[in-house]
Amino acid sequence: MSVTESIASTTGLTGKDRYTISEVAALTGLTAHTLRWYERIGLLPQVDRSHTGQRRFTERDLHWLTFVGKLRLTGMPVADMVRYAELMREGDHTRDERRELLEATRRDVLTRITELQDTLAVLDIKIGHYGTASGGTSS
Amino acid sequence: MSVTESIASTTGLTGKDRYTISEVAALTGLTAHTLRWYERIGLLPQVDRSHTGQRRFTERDLHWLTFVGKLRLTGMPVADMVRYAELMREGDHTRDERRELLEATRRDVLTRITELQDTLAVLDIKIGHYGTASGGTSS
């Protein structure tokens, strides 16, 4: 639907702010079970509810989930993400700690990128040894 | 000039070729338990033994372990590494498959690097919003 399209494009705000759990599941690839679990463990700030108690996710929630998805890719433990989420809920006086946490994460990501580039170099050498069509270069 | 020699010179290894399990554990950071486990599941080609049956690791084993360590960093499943090790044991006729496996891994690594760089960009924006001394440009 248009919902999928708008989020998929640039995660720009569309104005819709009342996504049901199944919509969010479809959008994020997470299961409803996992979404409820995220909320339960505090990884997702309290989600709005309809007047009858059903979850209604906002764009903001979707952005947060996208961010969490990225952090997950870095290998950051869920516990650390929960910590960050908690700090956000605690308000302005936790700004410094939040920034520090993000900066530490940034350093980790940089380290991981370096490790991967290093691995890539080794792979290239090995692949070179197998003599690809381009003719094996030595060493 | 053997391949082993040239590799050794770039990795700081000596010409020693009879490392005990505890030496290898110290060198790699893996436990003796894990090293035996690696051998058991076929992730480590059969290790040489002393005349009394104790393991004697070679430089070659050490290199392999280093390589495995790098692959682990990429998130490659142990099963895939075992597969690659098996192919090496099977001889020359598996060259193509090995190269293909390495190339697929290379593509994965490239993808992961891209994902991490993407995450890094997001982190930089967020950190910028917290107003660091280094002055984030932004949004």
Added chain:
DNA sequence: TACTTGCTTCGAGTGCACTCGAACGTTTTA
């Protein structure tokens, strides 16, 4: 009116990669 979707709580199961300990015998080393 059906049927689908959602809610809650609870606990168990999964897959991965170790990780550890026991038990007990052999080999190496100080």
Added chain:
DNA sequence: TAAAACGTTCGAGTGCACTCGAAGCAAGTA
């Protein structure tokens, strides 16, 4: 010679991040 290191087999435990199912009820939809 005695302690430390090594060997084997076996099975259980750990930590993480889900993942699933069941039970039973409420709400939304065609």
